[in-house]
Structure formats: C-alpha cells, structure tokens
Amino acid sequence: MADRIYLGRPGTDDTIGVPTGFSWGAFLLGPIWALSRRMWFAAFAMVAVELALYLPSLWLDRGNIVTLLLSILFGIACGKYGNDWHRRVLEKRGYAVL
Known part of the structure; x- marks a missing residue:
C-alpha cells in the first residue's frame, strides 16, 4: 500500500491524506480525477492537452x-505527478504538512 502525506489546515481539525507514488485515477x-479533487486548472489543462493531441x-x-x-x-x-499536483494545490489553499 502506498504511503500518505497528511496535510492539515492550521487552526482546524481538517486533515487530508494525499497518497504518494503513482496515481491510477489520474492515469485512467x-x-x-482532477475535477473530483477540485483542481480546476489541472482539469482544464488536461482537457486542452488531450484536444491538442487529438486534433492532428x-x-x-x-x-x-x-x-x-x-x-x-x-x-x-x-x-506519475498527479499526487504531487494535488499536494501542491492543497498547500496553496492553506494546508500544511503535518
């Protein structure tokens, strides 16, 4: 089983565990997957890249x-990078590694 990095929002009991390693959800x-984690820009970028790959x-x-x-x-x-992107988005939202 993959390890997790736990992030919490200071001053609250809100804690999120982000897996490390390969993300099968992001791959498949x-x-x-990005929308389910409220990663709006990543979802938009993934759609744009897929369209750019399809058009040729x-x-x-x-x-x-x-x-x-x-x-x-x-x-x-x-x-490969999906879980790292998710962790960075959470850190930008004010979460910190516990």
Missing part, C-alpha cells in the same frame, strides 16, 4: 496511432 480518468489525427493518415501513443504517455505523466 485524467480530467475527471484528423489530418494525418497514421494520426490515430500517434495520438494513442502520445495520449498514453500523457496519461503516464499525469499518473
């Missing part, structure tokens, strides 16, 4: 294969 669901496939003959490979690589990057 991308923008939906409309004009290229082998674009579907290229799009698939780039989408998988983008998903892996989201999975």
